[in-house]
Amino acid sequence: MNISWFSPLDAASSEIARYSEQLLPFLQQVAGVAAVEDGSGASAGWWDPADGRLLPEPGVAPLPVYHIGNNPLHLPIYQRSLQEPGLVVLHDLSLVDLARHLSHDLEQPGLWKDQMCRQYGDEVRALVNRSEKSVADYNEMVARYPLFQPFVAGAMGVVVHSGYARDALRGQLPTGTPLIQLNLPAAAPPEPVARQRDSAGPLRFVFCGHVGPNRRLVEFMEAWSRLTAPRQITLELFGNISSSRQLLQYATHFGVADYISLRGYVSDAELEQALQSADFAINLRWPTMGEASASQLRYWSAALPTLVSDVGWYAELPDETVCKISVGNESAQLQALLEDALASPAKYRQIGLRGWQQLRDAHSPRLYAQELVALAARLGAGRLAYRMLDEGLVTTIASMCENETDTRLFRDAIETAVATVPGLMPTPGNQI
Amino acid sequence: MNVLILNTQVPFCYGGAEVLAEDLRSQLLAAGHRAEILTLPFKWYPQQTLANTILAARLMDISNFNGVTIDRVIALKFPMWLIPHPEMSLWILHQHRAAYDLWDSSLSDLAAMPDGRALRDMIRREDTAAIQGCRGVYTISHNVTGRLRQYNNIASEVLYPPPRSMEQFRVDSYGDYFFFPSRITPIKRQELVIEALVHVPEPVKVVFAGEADSPHYLDQLKRRAAALGVAARIEWRGRISEEEKFTLYANALMVIFTPVDEDYGYVTPEAMLSSKAVLTLEDAGGATEFIQHDRNGLIVPADPRAMALAISRVWNDRTEAQRLGAAARQRVDGIDLSWEKILENLLRL
Numbered sequence: 041m042n043i044s045w046f047s048p049l050d051a052a053s054s055e056i057a058r059y060s061e062q063l064l065p066f067l068q069q070v071a072g073v074a075a076v077e078d079g080s081g082a083s084a085g086w087w088d089p090a091d092g093r094l095l096p097e098p099g100v101a102p103l104p105v106y107h108i109g110n111n112p113l114h115l116p117i118y119q120r121s122l123q124e125p126g127l128v129v130l131h132d133l134s135l136v137d138l139a140r141h142l143s144h145d146l147e148q149p150g151l152w153k154d155q156m157c158r159q160y161g162d163e164v165r166a167l168v169n170r171s172e173k174s175v176a177d178y179n180e181m182v183a184r185y186p187l188f189q190p191f192v193a194g195a196m197g198v199v200v201h202s203g204y205a206r207d208a209l210r211g212q213l214p215t216g217t218p219l220i221q222l223n224l225p226a227a228a229p230p231e232p233v234a235r236q237r238d239s240a241g242p243l244r245f246v247f248c249g250h251v252g253p254n255r256r257l258v259e260f261m262e263a264w265s266r267l268t269a270p271r272q273i274t275l276e277l278f279g280n281i282s283s284s285r286q287l288l289q290y291a292t293h294f295g296v297a298d299y300i301s302l303r304g305y306v307s308d309a310e311l312e313q314a315l316q317s318a319d320f321a322i323n324l325r326w327p328t329m330g331e332a333s334a335s336q337l338r339y340w341s342a343a344l345p346t347l348v349s350d351v352g353w354y355a356e357l358p359d360e361t362v363c364k365i366s367v368g369n370e371s372a373q374l375q376a377l378l379e380d381a382l383a384s385p386a387k388y389r390q391i392g393l394r395g396w397q398q399l400r401d402a403h404s405p406r407l408y409a410q411e412l413v414a415l416a417a418r419l420g421a422g423r424l425a426y427r428m429l430d431e432g433l434v435t436t437i438a439s440m441c442e443n444e445t446d447t448r449l450f451r452d453a454i455e456t457a458v459a460t461v462p463g464l465m466p467t468p469g470n471q472i
Numbered sequence: 473m474n475v476l477i478l479n480t481q482v483p484f485c486y487g488g489a490e491v492l493a494e495d496l497r498s499q500l501l502a503a504g505h506r507a508e509i510l511t512l513p514f515k516w517y518p519q520q521t522l523a524n525t526i527l528a529a530r531l532m533d534i535s536n537f538n539g540v541t542i543d544r545v546i547a548l549k550f551p552m553w554l555i556p557h558p559e560m561s562l563w564i565l566h567q568h569r570a571a572y573d574l575w576d577s578s579l580s581d582l583a584a585m586p587d588g589r590a591l592r593d594m595i596r597r598e599d600t601a602a603i604q605g606c607r608g609v610y611t612i613s614h615n616v617t618g619r620l621r622q623y624n625n626i627a628s629e630v631l632y633p634p635p636r637s638m639e640q641f642r643v644d645s646y647g648d649y650f651f652f653p654s655r656i657t658p659i660k661r662q663e664l665v666i667e668a669l670v671h672v673p674e675p676v677k678v679v680f681a682g683e684a685d686s687p688h689y690l691d692q693l694k695r696r697a698a699a700l701g702v703a704a705r706i707e708w709r710g711r712i713s714e715e716e717k718f719t720l721y722a723n724a725l726m727v728i729f730t731p732v733d734e735d736y737g738y739v740t741p742e743a744m745l746s747s748k749a750v751l752t753l754e755d756a757g758g759a760t761e762f763i764q765h766d767r768n769g770l771i772v773p774a775d776p777r778a779m780a781l782a783i784s785r786v787w788n789d790r791t792e793a794q795r796l797g798a799a800a801r802q803r804v805d806g807i808d809l810s811w812e813k814i815l816e817n818l819l820r821l
Contacts, residue, residue: 098580099588425586428523428594456530460523460594 041417042072042095042102046120048113049077049084052308055334056109056131061086063225066409068093071416074102079116101425103127103416108191110134112141118191124425127416128195132331133205134186152187159189175253183327188212196419199412201332202353220415225408226337228400232393233316233343242274242299243382246318246344248311248335250280251287256324256349256370258290263374265294272382274299276318278311315342319385326367328352336362337403340395345388347377361398363391429457473543473819475500475507476534478552480514485685487655488738489565492612492633493548496563499811505819510534510545512552516568519585526598529554546818550595553602561608561818563631564616566735571595572623573733579659600624610817613736613758631817634809635738637714641745643801644722646793649677649707650751650783651724653717653739654731656684661730661753662693664776669702671780674787678728681709681720721746725793726786730774733757744768744804749796751782762807768799 045067047060060076064087067073072095076087104126108114115138121128139152156168164185170177189212192198197218200206206221213219251257264270273296277284281302291297303314315321321339323346332353339346340361348354350364357364365373381388437450447454477500479493493509500507512529516522529551534542535558545560547553550568553560570582571592582588603609603620609628611617617628635641654660665678684690690708697703712720721727727743727750736758743750744762750769752759763769770786772778786793 098575098583099585099590099592101586424590426519428519428587428591429527430520430524433524433527453527453531457527460527460530460598 041070041413041420042074042097042100043067043413043416044075044077044102044104044126045073045107046077046079046104046117046126047107048109048117049082049086051086054111054113056107056113057084059224059226059334060084060107062227063405063409066225066405067413069406070409071095071413072097072102078113079106079118079120100420103420103423105129105412105416106195107131108135108138110137112138114138115141115145118142122194125194125196125423127197127199127412127419128192129199129412130188130192130205130209130331131201133188133200133202133208134182135191136182136187139187139190155190156181156185156187159187160185179254179327196423197415199415203356204328204352205331218415218418220411222408222411223403224332224334224337225403225405226334226341226399227405228341228396228403232396235316235319235343235389235392242272243320243378243385244318245273245275245320245322246278246314247275247322248278248338251277251284254325254327255322256326257287257322259370260322260324260347260374261291261294261296263371263378264296266375267378267382270296271299273378274301275322276301276303276314278303278306278314280305312342315339315344318342318344320344320381320388321346323347323354323362324349324365324370325354326351326370328354337399340392340399340403343389343392343396345381345391346395347374358394358398360391361395363388429460433457473505474540475505475819476542476545477507477509478545478547478549478555479509479511480549480552481511482514486683488736489549491636491738492565495633495636495811496546496814499815503815514549514551516570517581517585519582519587519591522582522591523594526551526554526595530556530598532556544819547606550599553606554598559821560606561820562603562606562610562628563814563818564603564609564611564620564628566616567599567619567623568595573619577732579732596623600626608817608820614761615733615758616735629817631814632741632807632809633736633738633814634811635742635745637718638745638809640714640718641742642718642722643747643797644719646725646790646797647723649679649724650726650728651679651681651720651743651748652728652730653681653712653720653742654729655682656680656690656693657686658689659732661732661774663696664730664753664774664779665728666693666697666700666702666706667776668779668783669697669705670700671777672783672787674784675705676783676787677705677707679707679709679720679724681712681717683711717742718746721748724748725790726751726797728752728783729756729759730779731756731759734759736761741804741807741809744800747797747801749786749793749800751779751786753779762803763800764803766796768796768803770796 048054048057051058051061072093074094077083104124106117106121106126107129108118109131139155143149143151153168157165167177167181171181192213200221201224203221209219264273281304284302288297291300321344323333323336326349328351346362348362348364350366363377441447477493477496497507497509532555534555536542545557547560547562548565553562570580574580575583582592603626610631611628612633614630617630620626620628656662662680697706727748729739729750729752733755734757740750740759740762750763752763752771753774754771755774760771763771765771770782772782
């Protein structure tokens with residue numbers, strides 16, 4: 041089985057690229073990798089094609105595996121997927137941002153709205169229109185009406201990383217299209233980080249990623265401010281902190297600004313070091329885009345207990361591996377948990393440890409690679425990578441027909457075509 | 473009887489298949505039938521074209537023209553036997569080998585196509601169904617018959633095609649050159665002979681005759697010969713006339729013929745009719761059907777050094793060339809290469 045791997049490639053700025061970088065060595069143990077590129081033809085600096093081991097499979101094109109996520113890095117990948125059918129790995133369930141970029145690229149500003157209405161009916165149009173002006177409406181749209189259909193409509197098979205996404209896609213794919221759920225993979229270190237808290241020091245929290253309203257940091261700070269001694273907690277922020285000005289205003293308002301440090305983008309090694317010396321991670325999300333969090337796997341890798349919202353993929357995690365905060369009662373639950381964590385830190389170190397075990401046992405890249413390749417092989421066995429019969433044949437016949445009656449003149453040709461190429465099914469492009 | 477001979481046409485390519493079709497037509501006319509050769513262009517790449525060509529063959533109607541009924545068709549090559557006709561005989565020169573015996577070799581362009589495997593399977597299915605429906609199934613060699621049995625599970629009989637103008641082949645001498653008449657193409661392995669010459673210390677000369685499938689490949693061979701320092705020992709004659717062919721056979725010391733699993737190969741019986749032994753290879757297919765090693769020819773492994781040893785041996789012992797050549801003539805005289813037998817079978821109901 042040979043595959044072509046279409047994924048973002050800059051591991052420093054994309055979790056999906058980082059996932060690809062980690063997974064490729066395992067994939068190469070069970071399949072030949074014909075190409076690793078971003079859909080526009082650019083190949084990964086970290087992947088040396090010379091390392092690729094193509095398996096002898098004459099007369100069978102490599103099966104493309106397309107990674108689709110909700111940002112413009114995936115646009116060339118999606119466009120490539122329209123040329124040749126393949127396996128789609130869906131990293132986000134709501135792809136509305138990708139759809140908006142596509143609309144912009146095609147100079148059809150209303151396209152993404154039409155796509156929303158095609159998937160959910162015209163009754164969502166008002167909400168879709170409002171979502172352009174109101175964050176609350178945007179959040180509601182993303183949470184209640186995740187846009188994915190146009191991006192999986194041509195897929196031969198789909199892989200998702202959560203039961204939430206699997207349930208949403210069920211019944212939405214063409215009949216017979218395989219849909220499987222695999223746990224997002226990441227390699228666990230052989231031993232968990234040994235973490236002993238300095239009883240005299242503060243409880244150190246970390247946050248990684250984009251500081252946006254759905255990351256619930258304001259709600260966290262509000263709960264934090266209600267502690268008897270807020271100084272017992274510190275918070276370090278890593279990643280995209282470009283929109284942190286408003287956050288700091290909130291921090292000042294809640295009286296916790298002195299305990300927050302903005303670290304921004306740092307090297308991988310520096311981030312690892314920070315995670316290993318922290319006591320807690322914050323990974324709250326509401327609304328959720330619905331899919332698995334690569335950041336969560338990173339926190340587990342460092343055996344960090346993590347605060348997560350009890351929604352989407354996070355709600356599916358075993359209770360003993362994360363600290364789930366319900367969306368409806370967020371502030372009170374957060375406060376209670378912070379107080380408990382300050383009083384009984386060892387209890388939460390155990391949660392971090394079980395998170396590491398969960399990563400080791402349920403998110404193995406080796407198993408993921410095996411299952412993904414097994415699905416790819418199943419899909420590859422029954423497909424044609426390219427049309428065998430020239431579209432010109434159909435176009436020529438169509439150009440000779442003025443009405444449906446005329447097409448009967450070519451019944452022999454059409455029946456012969458269907459009999460000659462097994463599996464030739466009429467598609468919107470080749471119907472007469 | 474109105475007989476159509478169905479053959480493919482690759483423009484500007486002329487070889488054994490065209491010779492056979494023309495000879496068959498001449499013999500049918502001589503036997504009192506009306507006969508014509510009907511060809512379809514055959515282009516086997518890219519895969520869409522190949523698929524469309526198969527479909528086109530399936531859609532043809534050749535039952536009658538202008539009120540003239542076609543009583544019998546004789547199909548020679550793929551995909552011509554896919555054209556429907558109730559009275560079809562086959563005299564199979566070869567199938568689309570890229571989908572069969574060449575599939576696992578580096579010579580199958582089909583295997584390099586994105587959906588080559590699916591197309592290969594389709595060709596095999598279509599072939600099997602069409603050939604099973606034919607009146608009589610004949611091939612030009614045991615090699616082709618063997619492949620048909622192996623890949624399609626269909627039995628067939630062998631009718632060896634007689635070389636054109638058989639009576640004109642003669643022997644004049646056992647001269648100072650080895651003769652290799654064939655299309656210049658990788659599947660005939662002229663390159664192997666060039667490589668063998670490097671290991672031949674004697675001043676042996678090889679005369680290649682035949683058109684190149686592609687000028688680029690011919691240039692490549694010439695550059696290879698120059699690089700190996702044997703260019704001066706090779707003569708490239710290109711396409712030659714029938715007269716030149718008889719003369720080159722008649723005066724050669726020996727004939728070399730090294731195809732990859734050849735279907736039949738006129739070269740072998742032509743050389744034998746000229747009382748010349750053939751040096752061929754163990755994997756040369758139909759070429760080996762007439763030859764018995766050391767009795768009327770030489771069969772060696774497909775290896776330049778093994779070929780070089782055989783070439784030196786014959787060069788250094790001309791009586792050996794004569795002995796093997798005489799036995800070759802005796803052997804070919806014992807084979808029934810008659811058109812009467814062929815027509816009788818192909819036209820039998």
